[in-house]
Amino acid sequence: MGNASYILSVLTFFPLLGMFALLLLKGDDHIWIRRLALVTSVVEFLLSLFLLRAFDSGAVGYQLQEYYDWIPGLHIHYHMGVDGISLFLIILTTFLTPLAVLCSWNSIHEHVKEFFAMLLVLEMGMVGVFCALDLFLFFLFWEVMLIPMYFLIGIWGHGRKIYAALKFILYTMLGSILMLVAILWLYRLSGATGNPTFDLPVIQQMLGQITLPWSTELLLFLAFFLAFAIKVPLFPLHTWLPDAHTEAPTAGSVILAGVLLKMGTYGMLRFCLPLFPRVSHQLAPEIATLAIIGIVYAALVAMVQTDLKRLVAYTSVSHLGFVVLGIFVFNPTAMEGAIYQMLNHGVSTGMLFLVCGMLYDRRHTYEMKEFGGLAKSMPVLCGFFLFACLSSLALPMLNGFIGEFMILIGAFDKHPAWAAWAATGAILSAVYLLWAYQQVALEKITVEKNNSLPDASPRERVILIAGSLVILFMGIFSPMFTHRMDATTNALLDQVSRGESAEAHTNRVAPASGHANIQKQSKHELAMRSVTLERRAQP
Amino acid sequence: MIPPLQDLYRVAPELILCLFGMLIMLVDPFVAEDRKRSMGWLGFAGTVVALISLRWAAENQGPAYSGLIRMDAFSLFVHGIVIGVAALAILGSFEYLDQENLQHAEYYALILFATAGMGILASATELITAFVGLEMSSISTYILAGFRRNALKSNESSLKYFLLGSFATAFFLYGIALVYGATRSTRYEVVSHAIAGPQGAGMLLILGLGLIFVGLGFKVVAAPFQIYTPDVYEGAPTPVTAILACGPKAAAFAVMLRIFYSAFGGASHIWFWAIWISAVLTMCIGNFAALVQSNVKRLLAYSSIAHAGYILVAFVAATEIGIAAVLFYLAAYAAMTLGAFLIVAHVGGTGERRLDITDYAGLGAKQPWVAACFSLFLFSLLGLPATAGFLGKFYAFQAALDQRLIWLVVIAAINSVIGAYYYLKVVVAMYFWEPNQEWSPAPMKAPMFAVLALTAIATLYLGIWPNTVMQWATNSALSLH
Numbered sequence A: 001m002g003n004a005s006y007i008l009s010v011l012t013f014f015p016l017l018g019m020f021a022l023l024l025l026k027g028d029d030h031i032w033i034r035r036l037a038l039v040t041s042v043v044e045f046l047l048s049l050f051l052l053r054a055f056d057s058g059a060v061g062y063q064l065q066e067y068y069d070w071i072p073g074l075h076i077h078y079h080m081g082v083d084g085i086s087l088f089l090i091i092l093t094t095f096l097t098p099l100a101v102l103c104s105w106n107s108i109h110e111h112v113k114e115f116f117a118m119l120l121v122l123e124m125g126m127v128g129v130f131c132a133l134d135l136f137l138f139f140l141f142w143e144v145m146l147i148p149m150y151f152l153i154g155i156w157g158h159g160r161k162i163y164a165a166l167k168f169i170l171y172t173m174l175g176s177i178l179m180l181v182a183i184l185w186l187y188r189l190s191g192a193t194g195n196p197t198f199d200l201p202v203i204q205q206m207l208g209q210i211t212l213p214w215s216t217e218l219l220l221f222l223a224f225f226l227a228f229a230i231k232v233p234l235f236p237l238h239t240w241l242p243d244a245h246t247e248a249p250t251a252g253s254v255i256l257a258g259v260l261l262k263m264g265t266y267g268m269l270r271f272c273l274p275l276f277p278r279v280s281h282q283l284a285p286e287i288a289t290l291a292i293i294g295i296v297y298a299a300l301v302a303m304v305q306t307d308l309k310r311l312v313a314y315t316s317v318s319h320l321g322f323v324v325l326g327i328f329v330f331n332p333t334a335m336e337g338a339i340y341q342m343l344n345h346g347v348s349t350g351m352l353f354l355v356c357g358m359l360y361d362r363r364h365t366y367e368m369k370e371f372g373g374l375a376k377s378m379p380v381l382c383g384f385f386l387f388a389c390l391s392s393l394a395l396p397m398l399n400g401f402i403g404e405f406m407i408l409i410g411a412f413d414k415h416p417a418w419a420a421w422a423a424t425g426a427i428l429s430a431v432y433l434l435w436a437y438q439q440v441a442l443e444k445i446t447v448e449k450n451n452s453l454p455d456a457s458p459r460e461r462v463i464l465i466a467g468s469l470v471i472l473f474m475g476i477f478s479p480m481f482t483h484r485m486d487a488t489t490n491a492l493l494d495q496v497s498r499g500e501s502a503e504a505h506t507n508r509v510a511p512a513s514g515h516a517n518i519q520k521q522s523k524h525e526l527a528m529r530s531v532t533l534e535r536r537a538q539p
Numbered sequence B: 001m002i003p004p005l006q007d008l009y010r011v012a013p014e015l016i017l018c019l020f021g022m023l024i025m026l027v028d029p030f031v032a033e034d035r036k037r038s039m040g041w042l043g044f045a046g047t048v049v050a051l052i053s054l055r056w057a058a059e060n061q062g063p064a065y066s067g068l069i070r071m072d073a074f075s076l077f078v079h080g081i082v083i084g085v086a087a088l089a090i091l092g093s094f095e096y097l098d099q100e101n102l103q104h105a106e107y108y109a110l111i112l113f114a115t116a117g118m119g120i121l122a123s124a125t126e127l128i129t130a131f132v133g134l135e136m137s138s139i140s141t142y143i144l145a146g147f148r149r150n151a152l153k154s155n156e157s158s159l160k161y162f163l164l165g166s167f168a169t170a171f172f173l174y175g176i177a178l179v180y181g182a183t184r185s186t187r188y189e190v191v192s193h194a195i196a197g198p199q200g201a202g203m204l205l206i207l208g209l210g211l212i213f214v215g216l217g218f219k220v221v222a223a224p225f226q227i228y229t230p231d232v233y234e235g236a237p238t239p240v241t242a243i244l245a246c247g248p249k250a251a252a253f254a255v256m257l258r259i260f261y262s263a264f265g266g267a268s269h270i271w272f273w274a275i276w277i278s279a280v281l282t283m284c285i286g287n288f289a290a291l292v293q294s295n296v297k298r299l300l301a302y303s304s305i306a307h308a309g310y311i312l313v314a315f316v317a318a319t320e321i322g323i324a325a326v327l328f329y330l331a332a333y334a335a336m337t338l339g340a341f342l343i344v345a346h347v348g349g350t351g352e353r354r355l356d357i358t359d360y361a362g363l364g365a366k367q368p369w370v371a372a373c374f375s376l377f378l379f380s381l382l383g384l385p386a387t388a389g390f391l392g393k394f395y396a397f398q399a400a401l402d403q404r405l406i407w408l409v410v411i412a413a414i415n416s417v418i419g420a421y422y423y424l425k426v427v428v429a430m431y432f433w434e435p436n437q438e439w440s441p442a443p444m445k446a447p448m449f450a451v452l453a454l455t456a457i458a459t460l461y462l463g464i465w466p467n468t469v470m471q472w473a474t475n476s477a478l479s480l481h
Helices: A007-024 A030-054 A084-103 A112-131 A135-144 A146-156 A161-191 A200-209 A214-231 A240-247 A250-275 A277-303 A308-327 A332-363 A379-392 A399-414 A416-441 A448-452 A458-476 A478-500 A511-524 A529-537 B005-010 B012-030 B037-059 B073-100 B105-123 B127-145 B152-183 B188-196 B203-219 B229-235 B238-263 B265-291 B296-316 B320-348 B368-382 B388-402 B406-432 B446-464 B467-479
Strands: A063-071 A076-082 B062-064 B069-071
Touching: A007 A030, A007 A063, A007 A076, A007 A084, A007 A112, A030 A063, A030 A084, A030 A112, A076 A084, A076 A112, A076 A135, A084 A112, A084 A250, A084 A332, A084 A458, A084 A478, A112 A135, A112 A146, A112 A250, A135 A146, A135 A161, A135 A200, A146 A161, A146 A250, A146 B406, A161 A200, A161 A214, A161 A240, A161 B388, A161 B406, A200 A250, A200 A478, A214 A250, A214 A277, A240 A250, A240 A308, A250 A277, A250 A308, A250 A332, A250 A478, A277 A308, A277 A416, A277 A478, A308 A332, A308 A399, A308 A416, A332 A379, A332 A399, A332 A458, A332 A478, A379 A399, A379 A416, A379 A458, A399 A416, A399 A458, A458 A478, B005 B012, B005 B037, B005 B062, B005 B069, B012 B037, B012 B073, B012 B105, B037 B073, B037 B105, B069 B073, B069 B105, B073 B105, B073 B238, B073 B320, B073 B446, B073 B467, B105 B127, B105 B238, B127 B152, B127 B203, B127 B238, B152 B188, B152 B203, B152 B229, B188 B203, B188 B238, B188 B265, B203 B238, B203 B265, B229 B238, B229 B296, B238 B265, B238 B296, B238 B320, B265 B296, B265 B406, B296 B320, B296 B388, B296 B406, B320 B368, B320 B388, B320 B446, B320 B467, B368 B388, B368 B406, B368 B446, B388 B406, B388 B446
Parallel strands: none
Antiparallel strands: A063 A076, B062 B069
16 A cells, blocks of 8 residues: 555645634734634645546545554554545535634634634544545544534524533444444454454455354444434434534534545445445335435425524435435445435535525524515526525526436436335425525515615625536536546445345446436436426326 | 662652652741742642653553562553642642642642552552552642641531541452451462462452442542532532542553452453443433533533442443443543633632633633633533543443444433533533623633643643543553553
8 A cells, every 4th residue: 555645635635734823813803713624624625636637537446555663562553545425525515614613703702812723733634534434444434523523513503502502412323333343243254364453454354254143243233323413413313413414513514514424425435335245235124214204394394484493404404315225225326326415415405405504693593484475586596596406406507406417317226116215305305495495585575674685795695606517517418527536436346246246135236337328318408307307206 | 788779769759749748848837938939849849840750650561569569551640630730730739829828838748648659550560569559649638638728628528528538448458357367468460360260250340349449439429429529529628629520530440440450350241230320320420410400510520420420430341441431531531621620610719609600601702721721621511522521431332332232332322412411501601691790700820820821731732632541541551461
């Protein structure tokens, strides 16, 4: 393993550097604190773009690896690397962080320095999670990241913020502590071959060669899966999310929805599937069912929300259900769709939360009945709001469509009924999002204050335009993204197919050709989207 | 008869601590009432010299006094912990004793004597010598616990500690008698030979071991002998509580390791389940009881019970990794607990009136650095990665899993999440609650600040670059056999 590149370490720890620089500034020097935080996060974003150049999309396996001894006594190494799954998640993180900084520009008045310091530590943790290839290192970033988020919600949140913060952290810790036990158990298993290690690729290889007893594999899988399912969150485990999202400050919600939830699905792709393919296959129907229940249930709950931010929070549960479904149908189209949908959701929902935050800055409420007719007083902001809604409800030409469509196609191949049920979620999403938009932006102005609200400021326009451009770009040039994922997804599925042999029932389509078809299809069928979905809803 | 020089080197730390202790007592009458703090500096100097003397001891390892004591890597490691704790606790006591008007030389002398006793405990390879060390450290700490003579709670603390502690040492002594009866010796190696011999571990030996476990379980606060802990820890002057939680615990674990591994290693199948059950009880009782505490000092007392349970988890795994994990945990625990209790002493103010969790409201705004340090210690106690506490737990769990103790580890893991709730409660108070405007803690003085800085650095250092200490712990574990 070569040490030719330092880019991942630089990317991970650069925000920490910015954080220390921030701590040197005076606490009341708000302007420079904000500027420094912005510069740090923008530079970080630009640095992360180098990844795109350095990344070889044809190669299989981890790239840009770094490998050093760290704690030899416990066989812990400092091992970083990226592949087609983590590459864009890192860029998503570095893209959303400057937006989070910008959207907090005027809405944070207390402990400004600490706020941005926390945000940068959070960024370090997130990038670290996506880069880490040593289980210990991964767990370290995974847990360390909780603390800044906990403070972001608890100090700068609204309403029942303390309750939400505690619920968030305890829920997540409960999941991850069992993962820790599973990690230690894997370490022990790897010791059986004479060379105990926490190194993910090595453990992966080892598990490929030996067959674990079924019960062991099941318990290990469940320990990992529980941690990730809480994070996603999968249906019965989602109750922490609406509270945390609603009470968090805008920047917190953006990061939470945009990146933190993806760590759950990322974990499934990175650990559950390749390490325990047999159990993954065996439990796939149950997991997919939970995902579908989540899609429909969360969509129905979202429809009856009166609080705009809570509504957006529930859309996350619904959309992440799609991602989990896409992962557990084991088919390259759906899997790439799932990865793509992770990115889409990050950008679209991030943008919805940003709009929520802008509305809150003006009116200090999220209650939709307090709004109404805002399109008159704030045409620009409401235009972007509509755009974000459309992206989130998967309008063709916009990013959300590609992801959902690929997932549904893949799911249809496996199990038409799954696709049918999931598709109802896609329809419902149009209902609740357009409903929300109608209540907020259209109709008559009922509250006097809404007449004189200022429209989007230049700072807000920069945020919204940046988000919208990415949405549009991802909607039109999706192959630019997906072709970098091809090698990884196919390798992953090949690996998972080890477990498939244990299962008689399979209908995975041929990897490469199936994928190419979908790319073509998605372009042709842009306009026929709603028709297709409805047809699929009635198999 | 003058013992050979080599033997003196092997007890050098104890000699130095006792000499400085006596020196303090002798000089004390000649020091003016308002300059008693200089005695504290003398005591601190004593601990520093004792730490330096560990070098000579390290160069002259081996048995001393015809095999009553053994200076080896294991003993050195424990010496490092207990003397380090004493040094930092002395520094951290200045402010407290001034504000309580308790600045007396005996305080420092007693700390030194107690530490010398703990040192003997760590080195002893014979039960009576261990008993002498145990009594030396216990009697000194009984007095220290009641050092706030005018405070009822402190008197209660001292009395409870003394009465129950006497019972415990009596059990210990009875156990020694039984072991002697069975093997005609009190030396660990003889006991170990007897167990390996044709007779095996007879009834008398097992009974003796059980009684010894009662005595030592009391000192390491293992359930069901932990009952006294919250009252004693709460009533004792807070810097003394800090010592109680770190020093005697480390020393008692050390002697327990020596007795259970070196002497009774052959009978591990017999004591395995006793310790297993005790570990589970200790963790659960400590954590569940801590959940409902609103007094931070009491909360930390319960947390100290819980941590004894985590250490026992590593203890159950009767391997070299297990021993190394126990030792590493003791070092990590000493750093974070010492810091946490000293902050409680600092915030507590005159008469220790500010111990409730509501008194910590808004500490993050009032004294950001104190709050940041306290958060670090609490996160470390909670077991968050990149801190000493996490690596301690990680190491302990790993050692236990190595022996396939999966359920024990799962129970421990779930316990550590329960622990997260009450540690975070304090963090919530410090950062999320509105500050109490009518009162804030006194500004921090330099010695206390230095102690906090050192413990905080140690907590991070052990969490991120544990290699050196881990290597020492491994060597110590190897030297035990």
